[in-house]
Amino acid sequence: MSAVIQFEEATFPAAGKVRIALAGNPNCGKTTVFNAYTGARQHVGNYPGVTVDRKEGHVRLGQEDIVLVDLPGTYSLTAYSMEELVARAELSANNVQAVINVVDASALERNLLLTVQMMEMGLPVVLGCNMMDEARAAGLHIDIERLSGLLDVPVVPMVAKSGEGLQDAMSEAVRLARKGPRKPLHVNYGSDTDPVLDSIEGKVAEKGVLTDRYSPRWTAINLMEGDKEVCRELREADPALFAEVEAQCRKVADHIRDTLHVSMESYITDCRYGFIRGLLRDGILRQDPGRDRLAISDSIDKVLTHAFFGPVLMLGVLYAMFWVTFTLGAYPQGWVEDGFSALGELMTGIIPEGAVQSLVVDGIIGGVGGVVSFVPLIAIMFALIAFLEDSGYMARVAYMMDRLFRLFGLHGASVMPYIISGGIAGGCAIPGAMATRTLRSPKEKLATLLTLPYMACGAKLPVFLLLAGAFFGDDAPTVTFLVMLSGWVFALLVARLLRSTIIRGQATPFVMELPPYRMPTIFSMLLHCWERTWMYLKKAGTVLVAISIVIWAGLKYPELPEEQAAPFTAQIESLQGRIDALPEGDAARVSLEKELAGVQEELGGAELAYSYAGRLGKLIEPATAPAGFDWRTDIALLAGIAAKEAVVATMGTAYSLGEQDPEDAAPLAELLQKSSSWGKATALSLMLFVLLYSPCFVSLVVIQQEAGGWRWLAFSIFFNTALAYAVAVVAYNIGRSVWG
Structure with missing residues (x-):
C-alpha cells in the first residue's frame, strides 16, 4: 500500500509558492504519483465550463509550499479531446512554472510524444520514469544519465508506490521553476517544412x-x-x-x-x-531476452480478448462485480436504512403530530434516507470499477465493445457507463453519468449521457417485478428480461438517431492503450472511492432535500375540507369505539379492525385526489389514456421523476392502499388484477414507459452538470418522455389486439 511521501529538508534559491503541473499519458501511474505527493491535502473539482476533473494539492518540501496541479491524462496536446484542450490551456496560461512529466518506463517511445510537445512549448520539464520496479523485473534497462543529456532535461527513475524518486523529481521541478522558461525544442521537420x-x-x-x-x-x-x-x-x-x-x-x-x-x-x-x-x-x-512484461500481458489477452471467450468472460466479470456490490452492500445498506428509520421514530416522538412532523419524518428524513442508503453500494461499485481500471482490464472491455458501439455512433468506452446505469439490472444512472468522463469525444459522451437512462436501474426493477408477476404468470421472467433488453436496443437506436441529427460529428478514432496488467494499490482505490462517493453525496443529497419537500407538499396540500372528510371521520370514530369495547383477539374485533383500515385507506385516497398532485393527475389523464394510464398511475409517474423508487409507493397510495414497500407489493398487485382498467396491455405499456421516460431528478442534475448545459436537461426530460409515450401507446394498442 502506498503512502504519502514525507520529504526531507531542502533549500532553494528563492522563497515563495511554486505551482508545478503533473502531466502524463493515461495508465502511466500519474494518479498514484499525485496521491503519494498530496494524500488528503488535495482538492477535487471541475475545470470551469467542463466536466474534466481538476485536482490540486499541496506539497511541503522543506520550507517550500508547492501547489501541485494534476492535469488530465492525455497522449498529446493536439486539440481533439476535452482532456487535451484542458491540459494545453493550463500549460499555456502561465499558471505553472514547471512540469513533472510522468512516463511509463516500459513504453518510453509512446510516452515521449507528450514530452516533446511540452518541450516545444518551452516549458521546464522533469521527466519521471515511473514504474521502474516493473521495468526492472521485466529485464528492461534505461540509461538515465544519457537520456537526460540527449533531452537536456532532468530524468528521474521513479516508483510511485514506494516513493522512490519522488523527492528528487520535485526538487528538480522547483529548481527549474526558479530558473524560468527554457528555450523551445526545435525538431527537424524536413527541408520542405x-x-x-x-x-x-x-x-x-x-x-x-x-x-x-x-x-x-x-x-x-x-x-x-x-x-x-x-x-x-x-x-x-x-x-x-x-x-x-x-x-x-x-x-x-x-x-x-x-x-x-x-x-x-x-x-x-x-x-x-x-x-x-x-x-x-x-x-x-x-x-534482457525472454523477459518482456508486455509479452505476458499479450498472452493473457489471447484469452481475455478472444473473439468468443472474451465477451463471455467479460459478462461474467461484470455480473460478478454487481453480485459483489449488492451482496456486500446489503449489510451496510440495511444499517443505514435502520439508522434513518430510528431517526424517523425519534423525530416522531419529539415533534408534535402535525404538518411539521410529517415534513421532517416523511419528507426530509424519508427522502434523504432513500438516497443515502445507496452510498454503501456506490462506494463498493466505485472500488470495483477502480480495480478494473487500474488493473488494465477496463481498457479490454472498451476494446471488445467498440466494434458494435461504433455502428451506432458511440465509442467502446461507452459500454461501462451503460452497464453501471443498469445494463446489468440493478445499476444507477448517477454513477453511470459520472463514468462518461472516460469518453474523450464530447459528442460521443453527450450521446452516451442522453441514452444511458434507458437502462434498467435498480429503482425501476420493483415496477417490472410487480407488473410482470401480476399479469404474466409463468412468462414473468421472460417478459422482465425482454423489457430490460429493450433498454439496450432503444439506447443504441436513439444514439444512432442523435449522432445522425443534432449531435453530428466525426467518430473519434478508437485509440486506446492496452496497458500491461498490474495490481492496483489499496490506497489509490480507497481514495478513488472517497472522491466519487463524496461527489455523489453532495450532488444527490442536497438536491433531494428540496425535491422531497416539494413532493411531500404536493401530496399533502390542499387538505381535504372538513365537510368532505366528515363522513369518513365519523365512520372511523364509530368503528374505533366499537373496537375499543371488544377484547383483544375477538373475531368481531378483528373484522372491525379490517373494516377500519379500509375506511382509513378510503380517506387517504380522497385526500390524495384533492391534493395538488391528485388534481394534476386528473388533469393529464385524458392525454395518457391512449397509453392505458388513469389518474392514479399518472401521479405515480410524476413522483417517479423525483425518484423511480417512488412509483410503486405512490401507486399504492393512489389506489387507496397506503404506502407500499417496493419489495413487497402483493396487495397492490392483487388490486390491479381485479381492476377493470388493468390488463396485460396496460402492464406492458407501463413497464416500457417507466423504462424510457424522464430520468429521476438527481440523475437529471448530474446529466446537466456532465453535459454542461440546461438544454440537455430539458432534452432528457421531454424527448425521453415523448419517446416513452409513443412506445407505450403502440405497445398498449398492440397488446389490446393480442390479449383483448
Missing part, C-alpha cells in the same frame, strides 16, 4: 501575436498542423497575418499530401516520433 516554420515563427514573434500564451515556434507548428484552436485564436487576434500564414501552410500541406500521401498532421507526428526514435537508439534502452 522547416523554412516555412521559421518564416511563420519570425512573423509571429515580430508582431507579438499570441506570445503571451505560446512560444512563436509552438504557434507556427500548430498552424502548420491546422490546429483549429490556434487557427481561431490567430484569426481573431490578427486576421491579416492569419490569411498570410494560412496560405503558406496550405501550400506546404498540399505538397506533403501530393508527394507522401499523408496529412500534414500525420507528417508532423511522424517527424516527432522520428526524433524520439533517434534519441532512444544506441543503447538508451536494453531488453
Whole structure:
C-alpha cells in the first residue's frame, strides 16, 4: 500500500509558492504519483465550463509550499479531446512554472510524444520514469544519465508506490521553476517544412501575436498542423497575418499530401516520433531476452480478448462485480436504512403530530434516507470499477465493445457507463453519468449521457417485478428480461438517431492503450472511492432535500375540507369505539379492525385526489389514456421523476392502499388484477414507459452538470418522455389486439 511521501529538508534559491503541473499519458501511474505527493491535502473539482476533473494539492518540501496541479491524462496536446484542450490551456496560461512529466518506463517511445510537445512549448520539464520496479523485473534497462543529456532535461527513475524518486523529481521541478522558461525544442521537420516554420515563427514573434500564451515556434507548428484552436485564436487576434500564414501552410500541406500521401498532421507526428526514435537508439534502452512484461500481458489477452471467450468472460466479470456490490452492500445498506428509520421514530416522538412532523419524518428524513442508503453500494461499485481500471482490464472491455458501439455512433468506452446505469439490472444512472468522463469525444459522451437512462436501474426493477408477476404468470421472467433488453436496443437506436441529427460529428478514432496488467494499490482505490462517493453525496443529497419537500407538499396540500372528510371521520370514530369495547383477539374485533383500515385507506385516497398532485393527475389523464394510464398511475409517474423508487409507493397510495414497500407489493398487485382498467396491455405499456421516460431528478442534475448545459436537461426530460409515450401507446394498442 502506498503512502504519502514525507520529504526531507531542502533549500532553494528563492522563497515563495511554486505551482508545478503533473502531466502524463493515461495508465502511466500519474494518479498514484499525485496521491503519494498530496494524500488528503488535495482538492477535487471541475475545470470551469467542463466536466474534466481538476485536482490540486499541496506539497511541503522543506520550507517550500508547492501547489501541485494534476492535469488530465492525455497522449498529446493536439486539440481533439476535452482532456487535451484542458491540459494545453493550463500549460499555456502561465499558471505553472514547471512540469513533472510522468512516463511509463516500459513504453518510453509512446510516452515521449507528450514530452516533446511540452518541450516545444518551452516549458521546464522533469521527466519521471515511473514504474521502474516493473521495468526492472521485466529485464528492461534505461540509461538515465544519457537520456537526460540527449533531452537536456532532468530524468528521474521513479516508483510511485514506494516513493522512490519522488523527492528528487520535485526538487528538480522547483529548481527549474526558479530558473524560468527554457528555450523551445526545435525538431527537424524536413527541408520542405522547416523554412516555412521559421518564416511563420519570425512573423509571429515580430508582431507579438499570441506570445503571451505560446512560444512563436509552438504557434507556427500548430498552424502548420491546422490546429483549429490556434487557427481561431490567430484569426481573431490578427486576421491579416492569419490569411498570410494560412496560405503558406496550405501550400506546404498540399505538397506533403501530393508527394507522401499523408496529412500534414500525420507528417508532423511522424517527424516527432522520428526524433524520439533517434534519441532512444544506441543503447538508451536494453531488453534482457525472454523477459518482456508486455509479452505476458499479450498472452493473457489471447484469452481475455478472444473473439468468443472474451465477451463471455467479460459478462461474467461484470455480473460478478454487481453480485459483489449488492451482496456486500446489503449489510451496510440495511444499517443505514435502520439508522434513518430510528431517526424517523425519534423525530416522531419529539415533534408534535402535525404538518411539521410529517415534513421532517416523511419528507426530509424519508427522502434523504432513500438516497443515502445507496452510498454503501456506490462506494463498493466505485472500488470495483477502480480495480478494473487500474488493473488494465477496463481498457479490454472498451476494446471488445467498440466494434458494435461504433455502428451506432458511440465509442467502446461507452459500454461501462451503460452497464453501471443498469445494463446489468440493478445499476444507477448517477454513477453511470459520472463514468462518461472516460469518453474523450464530447459528442460521443453527450450521446452516451442522453441514452444511458434507458437502462434498467435498480429503482425501476420493483415496477417490472410487480407488473410482470401480476399479469404474466409463468412468462414473468421472460417478459422482465425482454423489457430490460429493450433498454439496450432503444439506447443504441436513439444514439444512432442523435449522432445522425443534432449531435453530428466525426467518430473519434478508437485509440486506446492496452496497458500491461498490474495490481492496483489499496490506497489509490480507497481514495478513488472517497472522491466519487463524496461527489455523489453532495450532488444527490442536497438536491433531494428540496425535491422531497416539494413532493411531500404536493401530496399533502390542499387538505381535504372538513365537510368532505366528515363522513369518513365519523365512520372511523364509530368503528374505533366499537373496537375499543371488544377484547383483544375477538373475531368481531378483528373484522372491525379490517373494516377500519379500509375506511382509513378510503380517506387517504380522497385526500390524495384533492391534493395538488391528485388534481394534476386528473388533469393529464385524458392525454395518457391512449397509453392505458388513469389518474392514479399518472401521479405515480410524476413522483417517479423525483425518484423511480417512488412509483410503486405512490401507486399504492393512489389506489387507496397506503404506502407500499417496493419489495413487497402483493396487495397492490392483487388490486390491479381485479381492476377493470388493468390488463396485460396496460402492464406492458407501463413497464416500457417507466423504462424510457424522464430520468429521476438527481440523475437529471448530474446529466446537466456532465453535459454542461440546461438544454440537455430539458432534452432528457421531454424527448425521453415523448419517446416513452409513443412506445407505450403502440405497445398498449398492440397488446389490446393480442390479449383483448
